[in-house]
Structure formats: structure tokens, C-alpha cells
Amino acid sequence: MAAVVFSLLLALGAFLFALWPLFGEREPIPDQRPPGLLKEAVARSARELETDLKLEKIREEDLEVILRHLEKESVS
Amino acid sequence: MGTVGTYALFTALALALWGTVASLGAYRSGDLRLLRSAVRSIHGITLLTGIAVLSLWAALLRNDFTLKYVWEYSRTTQPLIYKLSALWGGMSGSLLFWCTLLAVFSSLAVTLNRRNNLRLLPFTSFLLLLTLLFFLVVLVFKTSPFEPLFDGNGVALKDYPPDALAQVEGNGLNPLLQNLYMAIHPPMLYLGYVGFAIPFAFIFGALAHRERNTFWMRSARNWAMFSWLALGIGILLGGFWAYIELGWGGYWAWDPVENASFLPWVTGTAFLHSFLMQEKRGIYRFWNVFFILATFLLCIYGTFLTRSGILQSVHAFGQEDPSIPWYFQLGTLFIAFLAAMLVLGVTLILRRKDLLASGQRLESAASREGLFLYANLLLGLMALIVLFGVTSPIFYRMATGKELSHGPEFYNPRILPVALAVLLVMGLASIAPWRRGGWEAYRKHLLFPSLAGASALLASVAALLRGGPALRSDLAARPLTYAYLLACIALSFFVAAILLEEYVRSVRAARRSGQGPPWALLHPFRENPRRYGGYLVHLGVVCLFLGVAFSGTFQREYQESMKVGDAVRFGPYTVRLASLGHDDLNADLRKVNEARVWADLQVFKGDRFVSLLRPQRVFYAANPQQPTYEVAIHSRLMEDFYTVLAGFSLEENTVVLGAYVNPMVAWLWLGGLFVLVGGLTALVPMRRW
Numbered sequence: 001m002a003a004v005v006f007s008l009l010l011a012l013g014a015f016l017f018a019l020w021p022l023f024g025e026r027e028p029i030p031d032q033r034p035p036g037l038l039k040e041a042v043a044r045s046a047r048e049l050e051t052d053l054k055l056e057k058i059r060e061e062d063l064e065v066i067l068r069h070l071e072k073e074s075v076s
Numbered sequence: 077m078g079t080v081g082t083y084a085l086f087t088a089l090a091l092a093l094w095g096t097v098a099s100l101g102a103y104r105s106g107d108l109r110l111l112r113s114a115v116r117s118i119h120g121i122t123l124l125t126g127i128a129v130l131s132l133w134a135a136l137l138r139n140d141f142t143l144k145y146v147w148e149y150s151r152t153t154q155p156l157i158y159k160l161s162a163l164w165g166g167m168s169g170s171l172l173f174w175c176t177l178l179a180v181f182s183s184l185a186v187t188l189n190r191r192n193n194l195r196l197l198p199f200t201s202f203l204l205l206l207t208l209l210f211f212l213v214v215l216v217f218k219t220s221p222f223e224p225l226f227d228g229n230g231v232a233l234k235d236y237p238p239d240a241l242a243q244v245e246g247n248g249l250n251p252l253l254q255n256l257y258m259a260i261h262p263p264m265l266y267l268g269y270v271g272f273a274i275p276f277a278f279i280f281g282a283l284a285h286r287e288r289n290t291f292w293m294r295s296a297r298n299w300a301m302f303s304w305l306a307l308g309i310g311i312l313l314g315g316f317w318a319y320i321e322l323g324w325g326g327y328w329a330w331d332p333v334e335n336a337s338f339l340p341w342v343t344g345t346a347f348l349h350s351f352l353m354q355e356k357r358g359i360y361r362f363w364n365v366f367f368i369l370a371t372f373l374l375c376i377y378g379t380f381l382t383r384s385g386i387l388q389s390v391h392a393f394g395q396e397d398p399s400i401p402w403y404f405q406l407g408t409l410f411i412a413f414l415a416a417m418l419v420l421g422v423t424l425i426l427r428r429k430d431l432l433a434s435g436q437r438l439e440s441a442a443s444r445e446g447l448f449l450y451a452n453l454l455l456g457l458m459a460l461i462v463l464f465g466v467t468s469p470i471f472y473r474m475a476t477g478k479e480l481s482h483g484p485e486f487y488n489p490r491i492l493p494v495a496l497a498v499l500l501v502m503g504l505a506s507i508a509p510w511r512r513g514g515w516e517a518y519r520k521h522l523l524f525p526s527l528a529g530a531s532a533l534l535a536s537v538a539a540l541l542r543g544g545p546a547l548r549s550d551l552a553a554r555p556l557t558y559a560y561l562l563a564c565i566a567l568s569f570f571v572a573a574i575l576l577e578e579y580v581r582s583v584r585a586a587r588r589s590g591q592g593p594p595w596a597l598l599h600p601f602r603e604n605p606r607r608y609g610g611y612l613v614h615l616g617v618v619c620l621f622l623g624v625a626f627s628g629t630f631q632r633e634y635q636e637s638m639k640v641g642d643a644v645r646f647g648p649y650t651v652r653l654a655s656l657g658h659d660d661l662n663a664d665l666r667k668v669n670e671a672r673v674w675a676d677l678q679v680f681k682g683d684r685f686v687s688l689l690r691p692q693r694v695f696y697a698a699n700p701q702q703p704t705y706e707v708a709i710h711s712r713l714m715e716d717f718y719t720v721l722a723g724f725s726l727e728e729n730t731v732v733l734g735a736y737v738n739p740m741v742a743w744l745w746l747g748g749l750f751v752l753v754g755g756l757t758a759l760v761p762m763r764r765w
Binding site: 026057 | 080086094106113119123192194195294356436508509510511514517581603
């Protein structure tokens with residue numbers, strides 16, 4: 001009996017917890033992208049590619065083309 | 077405990093149903109309230125499935141044999157660790173464990189991404205909740221671990237008087253699973269299987285939300301890397317378990333369930349490499365969604381193969397009752413889910429194909445991008461071969477009613493050339509230049525690796541030619557095997573030399589920029605942890621190739637009858653049977669769980685004493701008619717001397733001793749260590765240390 005009561009209380013609590021946000025005001029999901037992360041993602045790729053320049057794994061003009069493309073991708 | 081667990085699963089199912097509807101509503105309407113409710117549903121499911129797991133563990137620890145699952149997979153005298161690991165020892169328990177892990181990972185993923193990737197969460201949550209819903213439907217309606225046990229008269233054991241109930245004893249966990257590595261191996265595999273659901277959900281979430289940007293990739297990549305690593309280590313642990321527990325001297329037999337775990341690992345490998353190209357160059361988007369969809373589906377397919385009992389395997393532990401209608405069989409449910417996810421994934425890919433076009437073309441076939449493409453093609457081909465090998469017996473049986481099983485004779489000739497090509501591409505991709513490529517980079521950096529590969533090849537050929545008549549006749553009998561071996565040795569040295577050269581180049585660059593020796597040695601791992609962690613993984617793969625090639629080609633097998641006091645030669649080793657010992661075999665196994673018989677062996681190599689070994693046979697209460705093997709191994713880097721107590725007679729003081737001389741098996745475990753360390757380096761960058 002105690003197990004059944006505990007289980008029913010648990011179920012009630014879980015549903016209240018899940019449905020609670022529906023009692024609030026309607027809000028749209030923010031559509032903004034995190035600008036810091038965009039820059040960070042491009043910077044990380046750029047940093048790794050610049051290391052490759054030192055190791056002669058990429059030509060300077062190729063690096064510029066790739067970085068330009070990454071920049072363009074990050075704002076599209 | 078059963079009541080709490082059953083109610084918890086019912087409530088989790090209801091929450092999953094609501095969460096799926098709410099997340100789909102949030103995706104279509106953009107209502108934040110619905111998204112929050114869906115996310116909270118995931119957290120609720122985590123709590124409830126966690127309670128269900130704790131309930132089952134409590135029942136196992138308390139020997140609550142009123143539950144069928146506990147009765148089937150535990151017994152009073154079972155050691156604590158195997159009572160706990162019985163959670164994944166049977167079908168319904170392992171599905172509960174799968175589902176709980178997925179709920180925990182989903183909770184973690186949505187929590188970690190609630191700020192940065194909030195706009196991707198509606199569809200991501202929808203996919204995760206849909207997967208949770210499927211597993212909860214199976215757990216609630218098909219195979220619940222909390223099902224009560226009934227006796228032969230249809231009376232539930234929970235209605236027994238306490239005195240009668242106290243007399244009931246469980247079956248116990250399969251003796252083969254009562255092994256420490258088997259307690260770790262399945263959870264590692266599950267971490268991998270389940271973990272791939274997260275990058276799958278994020279990538280298809282990004283696709284559904286028309287997100288072309290790359291800021292969400294880091295999260296997806298880390299989850300994929302973690303899952304790939306866990307799956308890979310899980311597979312290796314499984315190989316180690318087979319090596320020490322099954323007593324046949326091997327570690328991999330192309331068993332269908334082994335293959336089922338290998339398949340998502342192969343496509344996951346392709347995905348991880350291809351994904352790098354999307355991050356850096358914005359290319360191979362289609363390949364990435366294809367590979368992550370394939371990996372996720374293959375994870376589910378692997379779970380289906382193991383649980384449905386559709387294939388004959390030492391691992392498969394699900395057997396469907398034939399009286400159940402076909403549409404409610406576990407296999408049908410899994411196939412329906414797989415088909416639904418496949419249709420959903422393909423539809424989304426087709427509807428978003430404009431987002432998957434990179435707008436860039438491959439500038440040079442010899443560029444890094446080109447080599448990554450070859451890797452994709454080769455790994456995809458490897459996955460297709462294994463998938464055909466695993467799946468064709470199912471269709472063959474449906475068409476003819478006869479059994480078919482593919483073993484090494486099917487896989488080795490098809491997989492080996494592809495695997496060697498992967499090894500070559502793995503080496504070349506490390507030095508290949510970006511974008512327009514150019515052959516000068518190869519000319520400049522291939523001299524040392526080519527010399528290393530050629531020297532290793534010449535030395536190996538010379539060693540084969542100098543070998544005795546036995547080696548020459550073996551060479552004549554298996555020329556292709558030796559050709560593969562030589563190719564593997566040459567390529568392994570070639571790739572290892574490339575990796576060494578790459579590391580030295582980076583250290584030199586650090587020295588030129590003024591860093592002192594200790595920091596310069598660590599510099600590559602601090603500057604670009606993903607790449608150099610990846611190189612460590614590649615070094616581990618080279619070790620794995622060498623271990624497989626040598627142990628597969630040169631394994632020698634012996635079997636001899638011996639009396640106590642006898643000394644017998646097994647290849648280069650001489651073994652003296654010092655004594656034969658045993659526990660009380662007349663003891664009531666229900667009280668002691670196990671009884672052992674062992675042989676004490678003194679092992680000599682030439683005249684030199686090298687080791688004391690004690691191979692054993694263990695009689696478990698769960699199945700005393702089939703004693704398991706506990707092998708004893710004298711393990712060194714270049715060679716294992718592996719002994720197994722194949723038979724014994726306590727009356728006559730004799731044993732039948734099986735022995736294997738296995739060259740370089742330790743390289744597999746060493747390779748696994750490199751893979752683990754390299755993977756962790758790539759996952760947890762040193763910059764943060």
C-alpha cells in the first residue's frame with residue numbers, strides 16, 4: 001500500500017513538474033545565435049589552421065581563402 | 077520494489093508521450109512554454125527511470141525472487157558485484173539500463189545546451205524523447221523487469237507464505253557473465269551506443285531548424301568523441317573477456333553480436349573524421365548527416381540483434397516466445413522503430429538538401445580533404461561488408477528456412493584489403509596539405525616513413541626466408557595470409573614513422589619559438605590537442621593492426637594429456653604439472669555459488685623457469701553441468717603463453733592441457749591504452765590543465 005501511495009505521489013509530482021511551465025505567459029523561443037560562440041568556433045578553426053602554416057601543411061593563400069570562407073559561414 | 081519500479085516506468089512512459097507531443101508543438105509553434113515542458117519531461121523521465129533502476133538493484137540485493145527477472149539472473153550466494161551487474165545480464169534489465177542512460181545523457185545534453193543552443197532544442201528534444209518513448213513502450217508493454225514470478229500452478233510467488241518463499245532460490249547469472257570484465261564491458265558498450273543518440277539528435281535538430289552555423293558543433297563532436305571512445309574501449313574489453321573467459325585462445329571471432337558493436341564504431345569513426353572537415357572547411361555536410369544517421373541506426377540495430385535472439389551468437393540472450401503474434405514480437409517493434417527513424421532522417425535530409433550543399437569543390441585529390449573523402453569511402457565500404465555479413469543470414473533463413481553463419485572465412489578476405497587501405501590513408505592524411513594539396517609536401521615528408529616501411533618489409537622478408545622448413549611450408553600453404561602480414565608490417569612502420577615525424581616537427585617548431593625542452597615536448601598536445609590526441613589514437617590503431625596480424629598468422633595450438641609430475645613441451649615452453657587441486661566438489665553449490673578445480677603448472681622456456689600458472693575449471697550453481705574456463709596466461713609484450721584446463725580426472729590425477737602460443741596479443745591491449753589516452757587528450761584538452 002505504501003509503495004502504491006509513494007508511486008502515485010511520485011507520478012503526480014513528476015507531472016506537476018513537467019506541466020508547470022504551461023501556466024506561465026506565452027513567450028517565443030529566442031532565435032538569436034550566441035555571437036561569442038560563433039566567433040570562438042571560427043577562431044578555434046583559424047588557430048589550428050595557422051599552426052598548420054608553421055608546419056607547412058597549408059599555403060598562405062589557401063589559408064586566406066579558407067578563413068574567408070569560415071567567416072562567411074559564421075555570419076550566414 | 078516491483079510496484080515502485082512498475083509505476084515509475086508507467087509514469088515515465090506517460091511523460092515521454094507528453095514530452096514528445098510538447099517538443100513537436102514547440103518546434104511547430106515556437107512556444108517556449110512547450111519547450112520548457114518538454115525539457116522538464118526529460119528530467120522527469122531521468123528521475124523515474126533512475127528510481128526504476130534503483131528498485132531493480134534493491135530487489136536483486138534483497139534476493140526478491142517474487143520478481144521473475146531477479147529469479148532468472150540472481151541467486152542468494154551470488155557475489156555482490158554480479159548481483160549489481162545482473163541489471164544488464166538479462167534482456168529487460170539491459171533495456172532498462174539502456175533507457176536510463178539515454179535519459180541521463182538527454183538531461184545532461186539539454187541542460188548543457190540550454191543557453192547556447194536553445195533554438196535547436198525543440199527538434200533535438202523531440203528526437204531524444206521519441207527514442208525514450210520507444211524504449212519505455214518496450215519496457216512497459218513487452219518486457220518488464222518487474223514482471224512477477226508465477227509457480228507451475230499459476231500462483232504468484234508474492235502470495236506465498238513467508239516460510240515457503242524463503243525456500244525459493246534463483247537461477248543465477250549466466251556463469252560466463254560472472255567475470256569482472258563482463259561487469260564492465262556491457263556498460264562501456266552501452267555508453268557508446270546511447271551516447272551516439274545525442275550528436276544524432278543535435279545534427280538532425282540543426283537540420284530541422286535550418287541552422288548552417290557551426291557553433292553547435294563542438295557539443296555534438298564532444299558527445300560523438302566520448303561515445304566513440306566508450307564503444308571502442310567496450311569492444312576491446314569484450315575481446316579481452318573472450319580471450320580470458322571462453323578458453324579458445326582467441327579474442328575476436330566475427331560473431332554477429334561482436335560485429336553489431338563494431339558496425340557503429342566504424343561509421344562513428346568515419347563521422348568523427350568527416351565532421352572535422354565540416355568544422356574547418358564547411359564541406360562534407362551530407363556525409364556527416366549520413367554517417368551520424370547510420371551510426372545511430374546501427375546502434376539501435378546492434379541492440380536489436382542482441383536482444384531479439386534473431387541471430388545465433390554466444391552473446392545473444394534474447395529468445396522470443398514463438399506463440400507471440402509476429403506484430404508484437406520484440407524484433408518487429410525494433411524494426412518498426414528503425415524504419416520510422418530511417419524514414420524521418422531521410423525525409424529531413426531530402427527536405428533540407430539545400431543546407432547540405434557546401435558550395436565548394438574538391439580542389440585536389442591529393443589534398444587533406446581528398447584523403448578524408450577516401451577514408452569516408454573505405455570506412456563506409458567496410459561497414460557495408462560487415463552489415464551484409466551480419467544481415468544476410470537473417471534473409472537467408474527467411475527465404476530458405478536454413479541457418480547460415482558467416483565467420484572469418486567470409487570476413488577476412490573482404491575486410492583485410494580495405495583495412496590495409498584505411499591504414500595507408502590514415503598515414504597519408506597526417507601529412508597531406510590542405511586545399512590545393514601539391515606533391516611537394518609528400519616528397520618532403522615521405523622519405524623517412526618510406527624508408528622505415530621499406531626497411532621493415534625487407535627485414536620481414538629476410539626473416540621469413542631464413543625461417544625453418546615448417547615456416548616455409550606454411551608460407552607455401554598460405555601465401556595470401558603472409559602477403560597481408562608483410563603489407564601490414566610495412567604500412568604499420570610507414571604510418572608510425574609519419575606520426576613520429578609529425579610529432580618531431582611540432583616539437584621543433586616549439587623549440588624555434590623559444591620553448592624549453594619539457595614544454596616543447598608537451599607543446600603539440602597543448603597547441604592542438606585534437607590533432608595530436610588523434611595521432612596517439614592512430615598509434616594505438618597501428619599497435620592493434622600489428623597485434624592482429626601477428627597473433628592471427630602465427631598462433632600455435634597444442635593439447636596434451638599429463639599426469640601429476642609429468643613435464644611436456646608446448647612449442648618453446650616446457651610445462652610441468654606440479655599438482656592438481658580442487659574445492660569440495662560435493663559441497664552444496666547453492667550455498668557456495670561456485671567450486672573450482674585447478675592445475676598448478678611450472679612453466680620453463682628452455683631451462684629457465686618463467687612462471688607458475690594455475691588454469692581452472694569453475695562449477696557454478698547456475699549451471700553446474702557446464703563448468704567454465706579460467707585460463708592462465710604468461711603474458712609478455714611479444715608473446716603470450718596461454719593455458720586452459722581442457723579436461724581432468726581427479727581419480728587418476730591426470731589433466732588434458734590445452735595451450736596456445738599467441739604472438740603479440742599484448743599489442744592489442746597496448747593499442748587500446750593508446751586509443752584511450754589519445755581519445756581523452758582530444759576530449760579534455762591540456763589547455764585546461
